[in-house]
Amino acid sequence: MEILLLQIFIPLIAAAVMLIAGKSARSLAGVLSLLPLAVTAYMYVNFVPDASIQYLVNLPWVPQFGINFKAGVDGISMILLILTNLLIPIIILSSFKHEIKNQSAFYALIFFMQSGLLLVFTALDGFLFYVGWEIALIPIYFICALWGGQNRIQVNLKFFIYTIAGSLIMLLAIIYLHLQTPNNSYDIAEFYKLNLDSSTQGWIFWAFFLAFAIKMPVFPFHTWQPDTYTEAPTAGTMLLSGIMLKMGIYGVIRWLIPVAPLGFHDWGLTALVLSIIGVVYASIIAFTQNDIKRLIAYSSIAHVGLISAGIFAWNMQGLQGAMIQMLNHGINVVGMFFVADIIIRRMGTRELDQLGGIAKPAPKLAIAFLIIVLGTVALPLTNGFIGEFLLLMGVYNYNIYFAALAGLTIILGAVYMLRMYQKVMLGVTNERTTIFSDIDTTEKSVLLIVSVLIIVIGIYPQPILHISEAAISNLLEQVNQKILVQ
Amino acid sequence: MSSLITLSILAILVLYLGLYKAKNALLPATLLGLAGALVLAVLEWNGGAQPIYSGMMLFDNFAIAFTTICIFSTMLILLISKDYFESISEHVAEYYTLILFSLAGILVMVSYHNLTMLFIGVEIMSVSLYILAGIRKDDFKSNEAALKYFLMGAFSTGFLLFGITLLYGATGTFDLTQIRDYVIANPTGISPLFYTGITLLIIGLCFKVGAAPFHFWTPDVYEGSPTLITAFMSTVVKTAGFAAFLRLFLMCFAPLHDFWMPALLVISLLTLFVGNVTALYQHSFKRMLAFSSISHVGYMLFAIVALGVNSSNSVFIYATAYSIASIVAFAVLILVKRQTGADNFDSFNGLAKKNPFIAFTLTVAMLSLAGIPLTAGFIGKFMMFSTALAEYHIWLVILAVLNAVIGIFYYLRVIVAMYFKGAERNEIQSSSYFNFVLGFSALITVVIGVYPGFISSLF
Numbered sequence: 001m002e003i004l005l006l007q008i009f010i011p012l013i014a015a016a017v018m019l020i021a022g023k024s025a026r027s028l029a030g031v032l033s034l035l036p037l038a039v040t041a042y043m044y045v046n047f048v049p050d051a052s053i054q055y056l057v058n059l060p061w062v063p064q065f066g067i068n069f070k071a072g073v074d075g076i077s078m079i080l081l082i083l084t085n086l087l088i089p090i091i092i093l094s095s096f097k098h099e100i101k102n103q104s105a106f107y108a109l110i111f112f113m114q115s116g117l118l119l120v121f122t123a124l125d126g127f128l129f130y131v132g133w134e135i136a137l138i139p140i141y142f143i144c145a146l147w148g149g150q151n152r153i154q155v156n157l158k159f160f161i162y163t164i165a166g167s168l169i170m171l172l173a174i175i176y177l178h179l180q181t182p183n184n185s186y187d188i189a190e191f192y193k194l195n196l197d198s199s200t201q202g203w204i205f206w207a208f209f210l211a212f213a214i215k216m217p218v219f220p221f222h223t224w225q226p227d228t229y230t231e232a233p234t235a236g237t238m239l240l241s242g243i244m245l246k247m248g249i250y251g252v253i254r255w256l257i258p259v260a261p262l263g264f265h266d267w268g269l270t271a272l273v274l275s276i277i278g279v280v281y282a283s284i285i286a287f288t289q290n291d292i293k294r295l296i297a298y299s300s301i302a303h304v305g306l307i308s309a310g311i312f313a314w315n316m317q318g319l320q321g322a323m324i325q326m327l328n329h330g331i332n333v334v335g336m337f338f339v340a341d342i343i344i345r346r347m348g349t350r351e352l353d354q355l356g357g358i359a360k361p362a363p364k365l366a367i368a369f370l371i372i373v374l375g376t377v378a379l380p381l382t383n384g385f386i387g388e389f390l391l392l393m394g395v396y397n398y399n400i401y402f403a404a405l406a407g408l409t410i411i412l413g414a415v416y417m418l419r420m421y422q423k424v425m426l427g428v429t430n431e432r433t434t435i436f437s438d439i440d441t442t443e444k445s446v447l448l449i450v451s452v453l454i455i456v457i458g459i460y461p462q463p464i465l466h467i468s469e470a471a472i473s474n475l476l477e478q479v480n481q482k483i484l485v486q
Numbered sequence: 487m488s489s490l491i492t493l494s495i496l497a498i499l500v501l502y503l504g505l506y507k508a509k510n511a512l513l514p515a516t517l518l519g520l521a522g523a524l525v526l527a528v529l530e531w532n533g534g535a536q537p538i539y540s541g542m543m544l545f546d547n548f549a550i551a552f553t554t555i556c557i558f559s560t561m562l563i564l565l566i567s568k569d570y571f572e573s574i575s576e577h578v579a580e581y582y583t584l585i586l587f588s589l590a591g592i593l594v595m596v597s598y599h600n601l602t603m604l605f606i607g608v609e610i611m612s613v614s615l616y617i618l619a620g621i622r623k624d625d626f627k628s629n630e631a632a633l634k635y636f637l638m639g640a641f642s643t644g645f646l647l648f649g650i651t652l653l654y655g656a657t658g659t660f661d662l663t664q665i666r667d668y669v670i671a672n673p674t675g676i677s678p679l680f681y682t683g684i685t686l687l688i689i690g691l692c693f694k695v696g697a698a699p700f701h702f703w704t705p706d707v708y709e710g711s712p713t714l715i716t717a718f719m720s721t722v723v724k725t726a727g728f729a730a731f732l733r734l735f736l737m738c739f740a741p742l743h744d745f746w747m748p749a750l751l752v753i754s755l756l757t758l759f760v761g762n763v764t765a766l767y768q769h770s771f772k773r774m775l776a777f778s779s780i781s782h783v784g785y786m787l788f789a790i791v792a793l794g795v796n797s798s799n800s801v802f803i804y805a806t807a808y809s810i811a812s813i814v815a816f817a818v819l820i821l822v823k824r825q826t827g828a829d830n831f832d833s834f835n836g837l838a839k840k841n842p843f844i845a846f847t848l849t850v851a852m853l854s855l856a857g858i859p860l861t862a863g864f865i866g867k868f869m870m871f872s873t874a875l876a877e878y879h880i881w882l883v884i885l886a887v888l889n890a891v892i893g894i895f896y897y898l899r900v901i902v903a904m905y906f907k908g909a910e911r912n913e914i915q916s917s918s919y920f921n922f923v924l925g926f927s928a929l930i931t932v933v934i935g936v937y938p939g940f941i942s943s944l945f
């Protein structure tokens with residue numbers, strides 16, 4: 001039995017189990033979510049951190065169109081498998097505090113989405129990648145639209161239409177590439193071998209970029225994001241920000257740049273500039289927010305902008321920084337939204353103005369929240385530091401002025417995050433916040449996991465950096481060679 | 487070939503059953519006969535078909551495949567017709583007979599090898615449909631539908647016939663092989679009569695399949711006709727129209743690609759935009775389906791615009807996916823309308839709470855029509871896009887993608903109404919026939935979506 005097939009299909013089976021689980025769905029979901037994590041742990045232990053593709057699965061699917069179920073794991077995919085399968089249990093655990101109507105459907109959709117995400121992160125066939133890409137979208141749409149807030153219908157329609165428009169354009173590019181391969185294949189290795197002229201690669205670059213930029217989101221394709229994050233149920237927000245946006249980042253590294261290196265050569269700078277604009281723009285807007293969820297949403301745009309900038313700088317530091325920062329951002333943003341959820345649930349408001357002084361009645365929450373904030377603002381010895389440091393170094397190696405601009409995230413990020421912390425946790429309590437009860441066991445365990453991860457990765461990031469190093473340097477070399485030849 | 491004979495005899499038999507008031511035997515007898523015809527058709531698969539009846543018909547794999555899907559869809563439609571016809575008319579046997587005669591015409595349309603047979607097939611099919619559209623005699627809308635359909639149909643048949651005549655004038659034959667030989671033998675000196683003939687044929691066939699700007703009859707006819715007849719027209723009849731269209735172009739006109747391609751390209755784009763943009767503004771689910779069916783014609787025309795080896799496959803899969811999903815949509819529409827008396831989007835509100843199964847099957851159908859992966863509709867769109875891109879119609883596909891996005895917008899409205907909007911409503915009681923058709927169609931949709939291999943390489 002191929003271990004990777006297990007990895008991809010266990011969540012799907014779990015989703016089916018959820019549908020018949022009925023009342024016990026909640027606890028069963030908690031247990032089942034650990035299975036994919038266990039498989040990932042097994043894969044991690046047996047993983048050889050070189051540039052090769054491991055756990056390869058290659059089954060014919062629709063042979064007459066050259067479509068295969070081809071998937072495998074290299075260092076880049078490995079990190080995303082860890083991210084996905086680590087965060088899903090945390091997200092499921094964090095949903096335990098909520099009264100969820102029709103919970104078996106809720107958890108079934110989460111598991112279904114997990115399958116799609118794992119497909120995206122391991123697919124080595126263009127068609128399979130696209131299918132996974134869309135499979136991940138359908139469940140999250142239903143999660144957000146069924147269990148979301150007031151304006152969920154309109155907001156999610158915008159989100160759905162936006163992302164699907166991007167991905168259909170990507171499908172076009174994938175089919176086009178398929179037709180160009182000598183033996184009409186969807187294999188990514190065949191795509192890598194193509195030598196298209198630079199104008200063709202130009203539009204292919206944009207076709208892929210559009211899909212990925214909408215997902216991440218990169219300025220100016222971000223307009224769906226704050227509304228969707230705000231209206232979604234907390235678990236939905238966590239899935240979107242923690243895992244789903246990494247689909248876009250992963251897509252850039254795995255598909256966009258290696259498939260269209262000359263397109264990247266011509267247009268990479270534009271993409272880099274857009275990313276940096278996004279960093280500054282989102283940071284400024286985050287500063288003016290009074291809604292705690294929106295603030296985190298904008299801060300997420302800023303952080304993702306930096307990751308994207310690091311990738312488009314296209315050097316070892318930038319890429320490695322992107323890899324580790326994807327994991328860190330996932331952990332931090334999930335923690336952040338979880339804390340926000342705790343506060344919103346108890347206080348019934350998202351307005352910063354109406355909060356304050358929570359640290360006094362809830363000291364444990366204050367500590368956990370502080371660790372997460374510090375991780376997000378990239379304080380040394382927290383996980384955010386190593387990631388943002390490498391990313392900025394990558395951008396610096398590309399262009400010093402860009403690095404200076406992008407470096408603003410660290411400063412601005414500290415400003416708006418600490419402002420938020422101050423407004424929520426410190427200061428005097430008002431009649432609402434005095435009765436705030438401190439975190440209970442479930443909440444404590446979620447926050448404990450998150451804060452331990454933040455500190456451990458901050459102090460000792462080497463195991464994670466090591467996973468992707470060989471794969472990244474191999475990829476870099478391959479693309480740079482192609483650009484040089486031209 | 488034997489399936490055509492079976493069908494024709496079956497139709498007469500059913501008429502007699504009606505005469506002797508054997509109402510309860512009508513549906514089983516019809517279904518049994520159709521199943522027999524289906525089996526007979528499939529048995530001829532890969533039989534090395536030769537033109538028969540002095541070259542009038544050719545029951546090749548193309549014909550068999552489209553015969554199969556047409557009979558199959560008709561069976562699904564008839565399965566949900568239990569009680570339906572009784573509720574709107576007393577002359578139940580006529581329904582079955584007319585549908586069967588119409589189907590016989592369709593079989594001729596997909597297997598013709600001579601232009602006169604094309605004409606005869608189209609007429610047999612259409613005349614039955616004119617009556618079916620107006621079969622609710624006391625209903626104004628039904629009468630209007632029948633009259634409009636008849637006038638427009640007759641008009642388009644005129645074009646078709648005139649086109650055929652001109653082709654005869656240029657080549658001296660009705661036989662498809664000989665016409666093809668004529669085209670190949672005269673690469674430069676093709677008579678202007680021939681070109682005019684092609685143009686008129688395109689117009690006539692576009693009328694029949696409802697492509698813009700010849701689509702004006704479809705919304706009113708679809709809305710006015712009894713819902714099941716609409717389902718029949720928008721699935722089986724449309725599929726047959728396309729099969730006839732494609733057969734003619736594949737067999738005869740392929741070498742003249744440069745002449746007719748630009749015209750069809752424009753028609754195809756126009757159809758997409760007209761269908762989609764108008765569907766966007768509909769409040770009635772039934773009218774939305776009518777306009778969306780126009781837009782699906784636009785996608786299917788891609789296969790003819792980018793005529794090639796994959797065209798038959800693409801049309802076949804697209805038509806299958808589209809037919810099955812539409813049947814589900816119409817079936818649910820019948821159930822909802824029976825309960826609420828209305829067919830606007832709001833009457834679907836809250837359906838998911840009371841009837842999760844029905845809502846789920848309709849969701850699968852809508853996702854399929856919208857072309858979301860893991861459904862048959864996606865495979866259909868995917869093949870159409872591939873076919874068009876293979877001929878380097880990049881702009882066509884980009885505009886089609888835009889249209890696909892518009893399509894998702896209005897298909898989602900139903901899903902939104904069912905799942906996200908609450909309403910006080912009672913559970914809809916549906917018979918086991920309905921549940922079977924809904925469940926089975928949803929299953930096929932997903933199976934084709936997940937594993938398209940088994941029908942994607944027929945030709």
